[in-house]
Amino acid sequence: xxxxxxxxxxxxxxCCAPVAAGVMKADDAKxxxxxxxxxxxxxxxxxxxxxxxxxxxxACVCDLTEPVGLSQPTVSHHMKQLVGAxxxxxxxxxxWAYYAIVPETLATLSNVLDPQSLxxxxxxxx
Amino acid sequence: xxxxxxxxxxxxxxCCAPVAAGVMKADDAKxxxxxxxxxxxxxxxxxxxxxxxxxxxxACVCDLTEPVGLSQPTVSHHMKQLVGAxxxxxxxxxxWAYYAIVPETLATLSNVLDPQSLxxxxxxxx
Numbered sequence: 001x002x003x004x005x006x007x008x009x010x011x012x013x014x015c016c017a018p019v020a021a022g023v024m025k026a027d028d029a030k031x032x033x034x035x036x037x038x039x040x041x042x043x044x045x046x047x048x049x050x051x052x053x054x055x056x057x058x059a060c061v062c063d064l065t066e067p068v069g070l071s072q073p074t075v076s077h078h079m080k081q082l083v084g085a086x087x088x089x090x091x092x093x094x095x096w097a098y099y100a101i102v103p104e105t106l107a108t109l110s111n112v113l114d115p116q117s118l119x120x121x122x123x124x125x126x
Numbered sequence: 127x128x129x130x131x132x133x134x135x136x137x138x139x140x141c142c143a144p145v146a147a148g149v150m151k152a153d154d155a156k157x158x159x160x161x162x163x164x165x166x167x168x169x170x171x172x173x174x175x176x177x178x179x180x181x182x183x184x185a186c187v188c189d190l191t192e193p194v195g196l197s198q199p200t201v202s203h204h205m206k207q208l209v210g211a212x213x214x215x216x217x218x219x220x221x222w223a224y225y226a227i228v229p230e231t232l233a234t235l236s237n238v239l240d241p242q243s244l245x246x247x248x249x250x251x252x
Contacts, residue, residue: 019232020183023193024175029168036171040163045145045155052146057244067149103241106145113236115229118183 015108020117035109038085043068044078048101051088057101064099141234146243161235164211169194170204174227177214183227190225 016028024032039045046068051059061079065072079099082088087106088099142154150158165171172194177185191201205225208214213232214225 018178019171019175020178020227022175022179024172026168026172029171029175033166033168033171036162037166040159040166042152042155042159045159045162046150046152049145049148049150049155052144052244053148057146101146101241101244103244106239106241106244110236110239110241113232113239115227115232115236118178118227118229118232 016112018112018114018117020115032109032112035085035087035105038081038087041078041081043070044082047075047078048082048087051099052101057103059099061097061099142238144238144240144243146241158235158238161211161213161231164207164213167204167207169196170208173201173204174208174213177225178227183229185225187223187225 015031016024039048047064050064050067051057054063061072061075064079065075068075070078076097079088079090079097083090083099085105086102088101091098091100141157142150165174173190176190176193177183180189187198187201187205190205191198194201196204202223205214205216205223209216209225211231212228214227217224217226
């Protein structure tokens with residue numbers, strides 16, 4: 001049911017201006033919404049935090065199932081959505097899949113939501 | 127250094143440590159996921175950017191319908207979700223509803239996604 005279009009991480013790097021920088025372009029809004037949607041689930045937020053907290057910001061799927069108390073297929077399903085949104089990468093090494101954080105995507109989202117630009121906007125309005 | 131804006135959404139202000147700071151608590155993950163879910167739609171991302179770009183980071187619903195090309199009930203439905211997630215506040219003034227950005231919520235999300243803490247995590251792992 002879920003269509004997961006491949007999203008290159010360079011897409012995330014190219015996108016997007018802070019929310020307060022002006023009315024967002026439709027394409028940028030679509031791209032961002034996809035990333036936010038992937039984070040719109042408590043299990044996926046926890047999975048992301050687990051990977052991010054690991055040394056090298058990378059984790060084996062075998063280490064993710066127990067902490068969230070879900071089966072491996074369910075965890076893999078969630079991870080597929082994080083991969084599709086460009087938030088993590090997936091690498092198969094023998095039996096296990098390893099997931100690594102894409103810092104550029106986190107930086108993009110963090111920057112987009114940064115309220116600093118709001119003050120500038122407010123201050124420069126008079 | 128800090129803003130003197132009133133803390134309207136104490137929930138958002140209380141929540142949450144950066145994703146790389148350790149495995150996120152279930153409650154925090156739930157709270158964050160709700161905010162991200164509200165942003166998981168291109169129209170809502172655009173609406174947020176339109177309000178954020180206004181002077182005072184505030185906008186009348188009457189100015190939001192045309193740019194997104196949607197009816198007022200549809201825009202109001204989207205806005206309700208942004209309000210529910212603590213991303214904007216709503217104030218009725220006579221005939222119109224006015225929406226204002228909650229900078230604290232944006233700051234919370236921006237901080238949670240900040241990949242700076244990743245580097246610390248990676249660096250301090252040896």
